Amino acid sequence: MDNNERFLIVDDDPVFTRVLSRAMTKRGFDAKVCRSAESALELTAEWHPDYATLDLKMDGASGLTIIEHLRAINPEIRIVVLTGYASITTAVEAIKLGATQYLPKPANADDILSALQQNEGDADIEIEETPMSVNRLEWEHINKVLNEHDGNISATARALGMHRRTLQRKLAKHPVRK
Numbered sequence: 222m223d224n225n226e227r228f229l230i231v232d233d234d235p236v237f238t239r240v241l242s243r244a245m246t247k248r249g250f251d252a253k254v255c256r257s258a259e260s261a262l263e264l265t266a267e268w269h270p271d272y273a274t275l276d277l278k279m280d281g282a283s284g285l286t287i288i289e290h291l292r293a294i295n296p297e298i299r300i301v302v303l304t305g306y307a308s309i310t311t312a313v314e315a316i317k318l319g320a321t322q323y324l325p326k327p328a329n330a331d332d333i334l335s336a337l338q339q340n341e342g343d344a345d346i347e348i349e350e351t352p353m354s355v356n357r358l359e360w361e362h363i364n365k366v367l368n369e370h371d372g373n374i375s376a377t378a379r380a381l382g383m384h385r386r387t388l389q390r391k392l393a394k395h396p397v398r399k
Contacts, residue, residue, distance in 0.1 A: 228252040229270035231261045231287070232303070233279040237326075241274065244330035258282035262290060269294050272337055275320070277304035277311055283372075285311070288318040299337045303328055308364040363391060 228250035232238050238254045245252040253268065255261040259281055273291055275284030284302055291298050302315040305326040312323040322336035363381065370376040374392075378385040 226250055226272065227268065227270040229261065229265070229273040229291075230254045231256075231258060231273065231279075231284055232276035233257065234276070241330060241333070248330070248334070258284060258287045261287055265291065265294055271295065271298060273298060273300045274333055275300060275302050277302055277315075278306050285315055285318060288315070288320055292319045301328075301333055301336045303333075309361050310364040310368050314368060359391075363388070367392070 226249075228245045230238050230241050230245070230252060232241075232254075233256050235256075238256070242252045242254050250272070253264060253270075255264055257279055258275075261275075265287075270291070275287065277284050288300060288302075291300060300320045301322045301324055302311075302320045303324050303326055304311065315323045322339060324332060324336055328336075363377070366380050367374075367377045370380060374388060375385055378388040381388065
């Protein structure tokens with residue numbers, strides 16, 4: 222990766238962004254941090270990044286909402302979506318929208334740079350021997366239905382036949398790992 226390339230970090234976690242920004246600056250990048258998707262849209266009106274990490278779940282809009290904008294201003298941009306709320310649905314959507322890679326948190330600078338450099342999928346990836354747990358399947362199904370309803374909690378709750386507050390409590394929890 223070339224020196225002086227621009228690296229955008231969009232995440233609402235101040236500790237993570239400070240550490241990642243410092244790590245990328247030490248590696249020769251011109252790194253800038255935005256704490257929301259909205260502020261990233263403002264910054265990128267004048268400053269066009271070559272690389273970006275986008276947090277999936279932030280206050281305000283999701284990092285997914287700015288992928289197409291970033292691709293429009295720089296079709297060659299490499300984007301990694303980072304999240305502590307990983308699901309199959311959001312991973313698929315991130316890639317369909319144009320993200321280069323999708324990583325669960327925690328991820329360090331080396332993990333992120335490695336993901337940004339990947340150009341092709343890995344057919345030799347380890348395949349789990351055991352199926353997903355019922356709790357994980359529920360999490361995946363909820364996220365699929367939520368995505369189908371464009372993030373509308375009330376419409377999703379109706380579609381799932383559950384109370385809106387129950388759905389909100391389930392979404393507030395971290396997903397079950399397996």
